[in-house]
Amino acid sequence: MGKKVKKEAETCPKDVFDPLSIESKTATTAVLMLSSPEEEVLAKACEAIHKFAEKGDENKTCLMCLGAIEPLSLLISHEDKIVRRNAVMALGVMASNNEVKKHLKCLDVIPAIISKLSPEENVMVHEFATLCLASLSVDFSYKIQIFESNGLEPLIQLLSSPDPDVKKNSVECIFNLVQDVQNRAAVQRLNGLPPLLDLLRSEFSVIQQLALHTIEKITTDTETCVAFRNVQGFERILEVVAMKEFSDLHEGALRVILNCLEDTESMQLFQTMGGLEQLLQCVGTSTVAEVKANAVKAIAKMAQSSENRKILHERNIEKTLTDLLTQENESVRTAVCQAVATVSKNLSSRDTFRSLDGIRPIVQLLNSEGSELRMAAAEALSSLTNSNNLNAYAIYDAEGDRLLVRQLQDSCTGAAVYAAMALTNMASQEELRKSILAHEAMPALVELLHSTDNNILISAVQAVASLTCDAEARQELRNVGGLSALVQLLKSINAEIRRNASWAISVCANDEITASELCNVGALEILQEISLSSHRSNKFSQLALQKLLDSNLSLKYSLTGHLSSSDITTDGFYDPGQIRVGHQFPVLEDISKQVVNQHRATIAVNGKPQNQFIPKGPEEGKQDSPTDTTASSVLNGRRSSKTPSKTKGKGHKEEDEKKKEEDECKPHQKIMVEETWSLPYDAAFHNLVKEAAESIMPLKDEVKMYTALAMFLLTELG
Secondary structure, eight states: OOOOOOOOOOOOOTTOOOOOOOOOOSHHHHHHHTTOSOHHHHHHHHHHHHHHHHTOHHHHHHHHHTTOHHHHHHHTTOSSHHHHHHHHHHHHHHTTSHHHHHHHTTTTOHHHHHHTTSTTSOHHHHHHHHHHHHHHTTSHHHHHHHHHTTOHHHHHHGGGOSOHHHHHHHHHHHHHHTTSHHHHHHHHHTTOHHHHHHGGGOSOHHHHHHHHHHHHHHTTSHHHHHHHHHTTHHHHHHHHHHOGGGHHHHHHHHHHHHHHOSSHHHHHHHHHTTHHHHHHHHHHHOOOHHHHHHHHHHHHHHTTSHHHHHHHHHTTHHHHHHHHTTOSOHHHHHHHHHHHHHHTTSHHHHHHHHHTTOHHHHHHGGGOSOHHHHHHHHHHHHHHTTTOHHHHHHHHHTTHHHHHHHHTTOSSHHHHHHHHHHHHHHTTSHHHHHHHHHTTHHHHHHHHTTOSOHHHHHHHHHHHHHHTTSHHHHHHHHHTTHHHHHHHGGGOSOHHHHHHHHHHHHHHTTSHHHHHHHHHTTHHHHHHHHHTOTTTOOHHHHHHHHHHHHTOHHHHHHHHSOOOTTOOOOTTOEEOOOOOTTSOOOOHHHHHTSOOOSSOOOEEOOOSOTTTSOOBOHHHHHHOOOOHHHHHHHHHHHHHHHHHHHHHHHTTTTSOHHHHHHHHHHHHHHHHHHOOBOOOOOHHHHHHHHHHHHHHTTOOOHHHHHHHHHHHHHHHHO
16 A cells, blocks of 8 residues: 555635634724625624614613714615614614714614615514614604605504514604604505504504504594594494403593594494493493593583483483592592583583582582682583573582682683683572672672683673672772773773673663763773774674763763653753764863853753752762762761861961961861862752642643643743
């Protein structure tokens, strides 16, 4: 056998680099490897960065500082599938870091990420691309970029992915996007409702919750609600409500129902599908307060229809709601009060609430700390008292009038509005009016007349109008300065406020004193101006103007040139001649002080003896023509006031000269103020009236009385 000869090693080509195994232990090296032209190196570097980033937020920040973001944003579009997949995985994990999000804004990476949602990409790419978009879509600027890059459509398609992580990330991203209005409408246009409804059947709770929250958000759009109805949305939602194992979804499902019960067609469909029964069952069986509250809100929404109110009344909804008032949870009681307000639009329901003693607990809720609950309670009471005097008395028996007056000063605007409405309803009864006024309602209402809120102004003016049908209430309104505030509202640009202010003034003008003061604060001029406007004039402003004139016949005759058959002139009536609209009406006292001139004499009526007629002071002459009873008290009061003033002057004679002079001036000044003007007494006219009364009044037959009066006047006056 020959000797073995060692085989000569084969020589490698000179231009080929021998394979080199590198073991990197630092992130810096991995980031440097992202610049390699070798696909295997790139894939391993991206994988290493992905694993490092998953370990914590600090690692993500470290990688960003090392410059990993820019190369990764380019590698997600690499032609090699493995490199592309690993780069997307790395970027998807890193995108949850806030600093990384800010950095990515400069790189315009959204179109590239959205392109990875195509069906050609594998599930891992879909998972981390959607994860990246879900993280970025919380930022408003990224929402705009995703929308403008047509990212919604592929995201909606991925809702049907077999992979639960892809579904979860996609629906989360869509949920973030629909916080913006334009994206809500876009989801509906892209037929996104059916896959979202399908996700409610997912075995993963997080996916169910995200899908439900997304549906809740997009159904705030009217068109989406119609689409929801057309794709059997109610059926799917009621399935969720009916299943006890989905109890964590019940609250959100009821909110979706609330959103979609806006139109009559949806209400009818919901009713025919047994929706009302489901809601009542939720109210009766659920132990979760928010579920009860949302179920009650949905019932209240359904009760907006008169047909549904009848059905609810037949189902004894009043008993259910009354029982719920005992709940400790504030949101439940608030929802119940709101439901009572809506259900009580049915007259029978109002009576039923009273018979169940449901009014008293609502009254007590006016003492609650929560402003929303107080407002809801006041709203319920305003609805219960609408055209129902027995309910008004039930509130009165529960001392609700006092609490409602207190609500007028509530910082919550809605509470004050509904309280004023309830008091307006109660004020139709005299006993209740007096009680309301005794609790100082008038000052509180006058304070509201200075509000800038239109709803407060309207409700406050209506309450004033309902309370001032008594003379005592009108006097209180004058005393607290309410007339000027009321008159100023005639200038409001809001037509409803003007109408209500006109109505209140027409009520206040029922007595001469108030009518005169209304004229003094400018009501006449404003109403005359309104009457000349075709846009501002209305039947209430016309009525208010007529009432002012009817309570001041001298003014009426001067403006219109005639009186009606129902107008009865009394002592103090005078004719200063016709005045033009907008000109000041001359006061009789001022006319009497004028020197004789070329103008015709002013005719005044006064048939009372001097000791029976009221002397008019400067202010009184401008305000009113008092009655006999008032004359006696005013006269006596003035006489008694003079005596102490004179005594006071004598009591200071022993003081120093300077003070003596001052004190002597005081009684003199007071006497000057006290001097009054009285209408001249016409003895001939007085005797004429007396003689006519004595000769005509004994006659029993009305025709004979009129005939005798005519003959008497013909004989005496010609």
